[in-house]
Amino acid sequence: MSAIAPTKITFFEFLTPLVASGQKTITIRDFSESHYQPGTQVEVYTLESHTKVCDIVILAVEPLAFDDINEFHADQESLPLDELKHLIQQVYPDQQRLFMISFALVETQVSSN
Numbered sequence: 812m813s814a815i816a817p818t819k820i821t822f823f824e825f826l827t828p829l830v831a832s833g834q835k836t837i838t839i840r841d842f843s844e845s846h847y848q849p850g851t852q853v854e855v856y857t858l859e860s861h862t863k864v865c866d867i868v869i870l871a872v873e874p875l876a877f878d879d880i881n882e883f884h885a886d887q888e889s890l891p892l893d894e895l896k897h898l899i900q901q902v903y904p905d906q907q908r909l910f911m912i913s914f915a916l917v918e919t920q921v922s923s924n
């Protein structure tokens with residue numbers, strides 16, 4: 812039996828403009844935050860104030876070892892590689908077993924009326 816897929820995800824507030832603009836297309840999380848299901852729509856909130864930012868669709872969830880994080884991942888994260896690895900070490904200290912969650916921004920329609 813599979814668990815119910817989460818419908819919300821949080822990001823540090825300073826990263827949310829990158830998500831909402833479509834520049835950030837992956838996030839790297841630990842096992843506890845890896846249960847997103849490809850094809851599902853997920854609401855994005857800021858971690859600090861729990862403000863809704865946008866919606867994303869999950870494209871894939873794949874294992875990724877900390878030591879394998881490289882420039883490709885930094886590019887998808889829209890962060891410098893050293894900054895990305897430092898951030899991940901702060902959030903998930905001493906965790907080698909991580910997961911890459913790929914996603915796409917759900918564009919919202921702006922009414923012309």
Ligand SMILES: CC(=O)Nc1ccn([C@H]2C[C@H](O)[C@@H](CO)O2)c(=O)n1
Nearest residue numbers: 821822823826838839840858898902
């Ligand atoms: C609870 C919570 O919001 N945790 C996280 C964990 C990671 N991030 C960011 C930091 C990096 O850009 C990537 C890779 O972990 O995801 C985050 O915003 N919030």
